[in-house]
Amino acid sequence: MNGSQVDPQPLTVAVIGTGPRGLSVLERLAVRLRELPVPRRLRVYAVDAVEVGAGRIWRTDQQDWFTMNTVVGQVTMYSGDPDGGPARPGAGPSLGQWIAERARTHGEEPLGPNDYASRLRYGQYLRSFHRTIVENLPEGTELVEVRDRVTALRPRPEGGYELALESGPVPLTADKVVLTTGHPRNEPDRFEREMLDFAADRPGVHYLCGDSAADLDLGPDTVPAGATVGILGMGLSFYDVMVALTLGRGGAFTTLPDGTLRYEPSGAEPRIVAGSRSGLPIPARGRNQKEPHHSHRAIFLTTQAVELARKRREAETGSSRLDFDEDVLPLLLQELDHVYWTAHVTARDGKEAGEEFARRHAEALLTGGDSDTLLREAGLDALPALDLQRLARPFTGRHFPDPQAFRAELLDVMRQDLAEADLGNSDGPLKAALDVLRDIRNVVREAVDYGGLLPASHQDAFLRRFLPVNALLSAGPPRYRVRQLVALVEAGIVEVVGPAAVFATDEDEGAFRIESPQVEGSARTARVLVDARIPTPDLARDTSPLMSGLLADGLVSEYVVEDEVHGQRRESGGLAVTRAPFHVLDAAGRPRPDLYALGIPTEHTRWFTQVGSSRPGVRTLFSRDADAVAADLLAPLPQDLLPQEPALDAGPLVGAAAGALAAGRTA
Incomplete structure (x- = not known):
């Protein structure tokens, strides 16, 4: 760090929930602390009710037969790749590299970059990642592990919050709080x-x-x-x-x-x-043939195309909100079709022929040309077209005389899908196309997040019709x-x-x-x-005392979309937050500058927030989200919200917090 002046005002931050989202904030906080020109005194409480440094879903006491569904070479928690130095915030190994090193040094089971790890093993990687953060915090920074459940969050008159803990009567105090609480448990419907x-x-x-x-x-x-x-x-x-x-x-x-x-x-x-x-x-994921940093480059469903659609809608209707079926889905299907047909040509005629077909096919679609004629000329017209609805609902309209007939049909469908998966997610036309559904999520987010769709379209076209098909075909x-x-x-x-x-x-x-x-x-x-359905976030049904208390006290609110032009309204069930850095909105719709929410609690305001890692060599949205929160955590609060008293509580710490300090788990 440069400079000798030390900030006299210490800052206290609490991160509630230390699964991947909470850990990603801690890592970017550690990186930014080291980049500050003037040292900043900071205490961070890392709070988790199950396991600090892994969280509930990835906890390290679960059985090893539960498996991840992403290959280890495409998973990392570090916001930067290894650079030849020791693992530290901003530069560290992917899950695959970490497993390879553990196999070499500890004799643990090796896995190739295209293999799948157990959730237990990923939890162990998360714990290692957490230790790396703790061991590399700059001087003047404390990270205190608190294994406890936060039951309430109460604003303090002087600024910041008291965090009531399940284990005892003495609360923690924090100037700023980040909610990364992960998967909810809901009241029964x-x-x-x-x-x-x-x-x-x-x-x-x-x-x-x-x-x-x-x-x-x-x-x-x-x-x-x-x-x-x-x-x-x-x-x-x-x-x-x-x-x-x-x-x-x-x-x-x-x-x-x-x-x-x-x-x-x-x-x-x-x-x-x-x-x-x-x-x-x-169905199964295709055999991975892609490098970790590979991502499909959109041609049709692009950021520019979404923005043009918004301008067109606003000019026509007075509202910039999109209709998913009319403005988004056709472009998405063109993206998949393009990859599907190109992969067929490449598999049959070689790479150069595939590239030439791709050029002509893209040109035809972008200019409104006759793509059907091109398919006939390429000898593709006899092949089945890509039909997402048929793939996801192969038995629609079918009737079977007995369970044996259905069983035989089901096994045939599953074996055919496995054969397609064996071809790979680059060489196999079907799985290559379906893999695009993962790669273009960010553009879909730009179309749907923060009320980007008409409320009725979001509910019917996106949530009810598209998402079940997308979930079935894109994440096997x-x-x-x-x-x-x-x-x-x-x-x-x-x-x-x-x-x-x-x-x-x-x-x-x-x-x-x-x-x-x-x-x-x-x-x-x-x-x-x-x-066997994972509960979807629903703020009104969340059984967490913390979340229900925040809602009752008006500190947070449900994200509601109203389109006055079309007379439509949608109550999402998700936690309302601003765009980055994701301040929560209170009952009056005002951002709280000292309270943030990231990840699954904000689902429905933002889409597909259950992502639990970044990708090597790619500055993913997962990492960018965490960095936005970390940057704002270190920024001064508005003057009228600055605490009047020192933020560090001189009173006794409760439960696991006291044990953490006693054990020397601070930097």
Whole structure:
């Protein structure tokens, strides 16, 4: 650091929630502290109710069969790549590099850059990342670990907040507070309440509300061996529950000579009956063929295209809000089609032919030319067009005479998808195109965030129609997980009832009833029902005393979109925040300059906030968001909000905070 003058006014910051979002703020704070021309005295409380430095979802005491769905080479928490020096804030290893180093120095299991790590291992990486931050804080900075639950946040007359802790009566005090609280737990909705009430009156009947699989009670006391367990939803969490009830019960998979898997039951597993709207378990991610820094460069759905659409809407209607189906989706589909057809030509005729086709195809679409003629000339007209709705809902309008017929069809669809996934996410036309859905999220965000869409369009076109399809096709599990499911279906351990699955109670049987109206004879009963859908943020239903108290006290508010031109209104359920640096908005709609929120609590105001890492070699939005918060944390508050007394509390620290200081966990 340069200069000898020390800021006489210390600053106290509390980061509530130390999963990836909270840690990213701490890292950028450490980087910026070292860049300050004048040292700044600072105390940071890193507060987490489960595990400081990992958080609840990535905590390091969970079983290792829960898997990430991004390859390790594409995951990093550091805001800069290694530079030859020691790992430190701003320059450190990706998850893949960290695992490779641990394999070399500690003999741990190695993974290649295109392999998938367990959530446990990522939690260990997060803990290592956290220690690196602590060990590299500049002089005059303290980082205090507080393993406790914050139950309330109360403004102080002199500025800042008191943080009430679950463990004791003495609060922490902070000038500024960052809410990075992660996945919520919600009050049951009407369906969940009906299921819970039904189970409460019947011994041995259980309904498990949606949550991280590591937090669900899936042990044999709740889900006995040989019993039938229903699973609602077949997204990523479905695979976690499936594995916990099979591999987690001592079962094993054997690889056969043809590369397929066979399941060897232990006898301790239950029988699984699953269902969802689509009737299709979320398909596999394509074999990764891309470098960590690779990202599709948009040609059609660009920032400029979104801005032009806004100007056109404002000129036509007086409102700049977009219609998703008319202004965004056609450009998105052009982006996918372009990659899909180009990959077909490249696979058939080579790279140069693919590049020439891409040039002509892009030109045709951008100028309103005849792309169909180009497809015929290229000999592509006989190939099936890319149809997201058909891929996500392959059984729409179909009727099956019995469960065996549906099972055969389902296995055929899953095996075809695995074959496409084996081709890769560059060489394989289908998975290359679907991978674009991940790469253009930032442009979609520019279209939809902060009320960018008409309220009715956001609710119907975006949330109800597009997002379920997007979630199913863009974020699948590793291929081996889908192969395991195929083996479990073949072994009779897992049964998928069919599309449009209905979950209800059966008074006569004293159990839950699961069936598909499109499959004759599909009805099954189960005494245990597991909801494998991750709860969506809903500020009004959040069971956290902290969040409910902030809402009741008017310190935060729900994000509501009103379009007076069209007479439309949408109550989002998300926490209202400004654009970067993400100050919360109080009940009067005023930004609170000393209170920030980042990540999942702000979902619905911003889209796809559940991202849990950055990417090597890329200045991602994940890192930029954290940096914006860190920069504002170090900026002076408006004069009328500056505390009148020293911010550092001379009183005793509570619980884990006192233990942290006593153990010397400060820098």
